[in-house]
Amino acid sequence: MYLKELQLTNFRKFESLKVNFKKGLNVLVGENDSGKTAIIDAIRYILNTKSFETIRFEPRDFYKPTKTTDDNPQPERADTFTIAAIFSDFSADEAAKFIEWGYFNEVKEFELRLFLKTKRLDNDRITWDIKAGPQGAELQMDGDAKTLLQVTYLKPLRDAEAEMTPGYRSRLAQILQSHNSFKKVKGTDGQYEKHELENIIEKANEEISEFLDGVKTKSTDHNSPNILESINSYIEDFRQIDDQREASVKIADPELHKILKTLGLELEENSSGLGTLNKLFMAAELLHLETDPFDALQLCLIEELEAHLHPQAQLRVINALKGISSKNGNQFILTTHSTTIGASISLENLILCRGQNVYPMWQGQTKLAIGDYKFLQRFLDSTKANMFFARGVIMVEGDAENILIPTIAELIGKPLHKYGVSIVNVGSTAFLRYSKIFQRKNLHEQGLSELDLPVSVITDLDIPVIEYFDYENKDKPEYYQVKEKSLTDNKTKSYCLKGIYDNIYASLDDLKAAIKSAISQTTMPDGLNKQIEGWRIKLDLNNIQAIRTAKFQTLKRKLDNQKVKVFTNKNWTLEYDLACSNKLRESFALAVQIAKKIKSSESYFDELFDEDGKFQIPYEIDQEADQDNTHEEIAYQIFKPFVDSGSPSKAVTAQIFSEILLLKKDDLVNKLESDSYLKYIIDAIKYACGEPEKEVQTNG
Template identity: 45%
Template sequence: MYIAELKLWNFRKYGAGSNDFDIETPDLCVPFEKGMNILIGENDSGKSAIVDALKLVLKTHAYEWIKVEQSDFARNSEKLRIELHFSGITNDEAKHFIEWLGWYEENDEKRPKLILIYQAELREGKIIPTDVKAGMDGTGYILNAEAREYLKTTYLKALRDADSELMAKKNSRLSQILQEHKLFKKVKGKKHTLEEIFDDANGLIKNYFNNEEVNEDKKSNKEQIVKPINKFLEDFIDERHFSKFDITAAEIKNILEKISLGIEEHTNLGLGTMNRLFMAAELLHLKKENYDGLKLCMIEELEAHLHPQAQMKIIQALDREAQTDIQFILTTHSPNIASKVDLKSLIICKNDNVFPLGEKYTFLGAEIKEGKYDNSYEYLKRFLDVTKSNLFFARGVILVEGWSEEILIPEIATKLNFDLSKNEVSIVNVGSTACLHFAKIFLRTDDKELNVPVSIISDLDTREYEREPQIDANGKQIKKGKVKQYDIIKQKIDEYDKIRIKRITAVLDKKSDFVRPFISKLWTFEWCLLKSDQLGAAFKEVLKNVHTDTFKACGIEQEWEIGLAKLLLSKSLQKTQLAFELSEKIKEMESISFQKTDSFFYIIEAIKHACKNGN
């Protein structure tokens, strides 16, 4: 069994504050997959609220005191509701919830379904909680304690104090983990093996303190320790009370509280290693044999105390576990983690909503393109690395095709008073003309809008002499020019919109105002620099410096064009070096002002669009 859906009404930031909410229309609906689910997003985007809602209903194996607080109610509301919908329930699992189950059809077969319901109210400033209920009628019946035991979750909080949790102490987390394991369950009327071991140890301890043999200082152990204490006891109480030395009460709970966990032949372990050891111990709950309950692990900020390589190693290991019957719900701010999992596992938290990246919700799945399948999931699996994954956490995105744009655009933006870092805008260098694969992350088939402005910057990639149609003496067109790439991208986005409209019931012709292409009107990015009224002169200086042999004798504009065209066609233009040197010159400029007629103005428009959500 696994959680298929979470629904919230008036829970923290997810709610309109109305106490007359409609149970058919939740303020938030979060779909989950059977295996791996990763909630990603910027700070305060609602990831922890989702996890806390799950904990509030399910409780955890850690015996935490979890209760609803006043801060859990949405602003101006006095009533909240949480629903958890479970699917994939096997017959062995269903037997624990027979009184509360409903049914749904899956592949022409009826399967059991379980819905948990939790509600709470504020009355005169006091919280009135209710029991967790279950049922299909929207109200449900109280779920008893025995059934709830099969729904507990394994939970690791953010900024875990692994050293303290694994230390031997009363009610230690390690002792709680071990007590849950069948290996430490006692058979009624019979001592556990560990208790017998401790009985023997206590006997040896007692004999040591009561030893009457005289040692080097001519006094026995009993005479030095036990007799003085017993004499005081006789004076303080009476002669019938005697002292006893032992390790601990020989009960399994007390014994497990005396156990600590470390790594063999290693001492003074760092936070990162202790954190990994603690996670390994907690995951014991998910490895119970013949267990018919929920196997769910929730981890907040998996990356805590872990360097990037460790993050990747751990998420890959957890991803393998997710291929079995374990469900994971994780939160993260780490691009390293986001880049290492299947995109279908990601759920973007933004604008008080969630945006799953599964096939039902985006255009990332397979689609026919020129008679072939163009699956962006497969493409991004190979090329969405850690440097590009920061787009999931950005307030604006600029997709570029190469290093020249990535180097120059931040400097130009700064001169125009659009600091990309301050505006939390990410430049994503896709290293090719495959910007649309990345843009499709933000183009959805549902009626939701991420409200993240995405600027797709691309070259026209059509040479000047190929753009114009050829005309004969009678004014007839002999051969059409190539279709502009702008038209291709714009047409593609329009196609996505048409498909999306068909998939939803809305009839409005709603297009994305956030994902927009900005295509050069001339051949390439460098060609636009050469023809720019504002940057052309500086670009010619660096051209002459980097490609001296080609440009040392250039005079008229045509000579510059011929030289640049030769280098572009032969693919020998040192684009990165040119961009770096030009960026240094831009830093020295006092100000930059572009007119709409400037060949470089499309870049300025792209910068402004991406910064729409800026500070």
């Protein structure tokens, strides 16, 4: 069996929430205060833990609206909250233990539902009750059955050293006591037989006592009493006449439960670090899952798995948990703030907590196809995984944008770290795959809401300017544009192309793939190939703007969906468009020339900073653009180094340009805000930072 579903009503930040879990590994990710801990606490409140953590409800556990309305100007806390947990996939033996409270769902599967209801009374007194059964027919569940549903729980910022230290509250003792090998059994006479550990300790106590008998108070006087006799002589003077007790020395009290509390778990004789102790503690808890004699619920809750663990240790632990889950069928529900863990876990195991909802990332919940999952698992690294902990996301396709955008955001008063916005450099044009992570499938059919996370996709139009082909003696490319809203094959069957009408594609193969997708065919119907041959268009001055507009519309149709919005530049690339800008051209030209010198000699980079590390523009830098040329010719002269052999690094150019922007910020801030060539980037920043969609546009 496993925990299939959790339902919360008026619990903490959630007015109403349903969380679905999978068998095996479930990892809750999200920014701080996104509800991860509330979900974990709800589970342990309704099920209790094997380590018997104290459960104490507080008034703050009851939901209180954060927004005021005209009808409710002073919202108050709810008077009740409920938690329901639904279990599924029972074996016959498991179901037999809960037959009194279980039921069969609509697909004839045996399920068990637990229901916890709390009430807040006068003076903030809180009463609560747990029952089990289908909705409306709940019954009290007996203690033995509840025990079978207890969970293993590792709290956040756990004190592993204290948990593993011998003593009254020793967690190791609790774990060992639940194992059958540490249970005392009754003999034929009805009395408990001595456990083997008790015999071992008794024998050890006897040997210690024999040794101490020979230890004299005065080591030089063999006739002096031994140390225990001396101690008891003092005690005799201290005690009452009828008190006959005497002191003895023991390694441990020879009772099994007391022996177990004296045991400690360690990896080395020296004191271990917090990370090592944490791993030791987790290993002991996993042992408890494996050795539970009651065939109970195999569910483990771990908050902040990464506590005290460096990234490589995090990877080893999470991979071990994946292996354990796969091998033994344990269910794990984890929370994490670690991008390392977020990147190492398949999207199939992630649940994103955001706002008032949670969003499972597995198949059937997002718009990702099976191939997308495979692709993203290979390329989703810790840098990209930071998007799971963000309030907004900006996706870019290169290092230049990745470097430049934070500077622009800072200068326009939208520092990304203040707004919780993450930049994800996909390093390619695989935006469609990445963006689908944030798009929910079948929203209306399932009554679900969009993922409330603004995602800006910044990409170049990549339509080279005419000057490039003229100056470089290159052949102008051909594009393919869908010119009909329907096509008829040789059998007079009509196919609708309205969904891709007017789209432009870079190759004939791309066009055919789009048509086959639009008409839901795996091959092109007879006669269609010949009809689309005339859809070729060659780039020229008369149609370049139309091609750019059509390219933008194509990108918009592909990428714009739900909270994902695409933002593109005006012309070709970021660098070319900066070269076009009358307001920023001079500064960008300086950056290009400096980057060219760095390309020739990397040591030149050091000359750009004074002794205090402050950036300074070298005097010897020349601007090569001829100001008598046309606007387009000037722009191309500035941009031309990027198409020449030995071109400067775009990333270095962006870094230098960022330094120049910061150096001249007093003069350039207003220019940034009003520059039409950077408008798409500024709009993308504002959208990701939460500005209303209607106030930003998506094309520069």
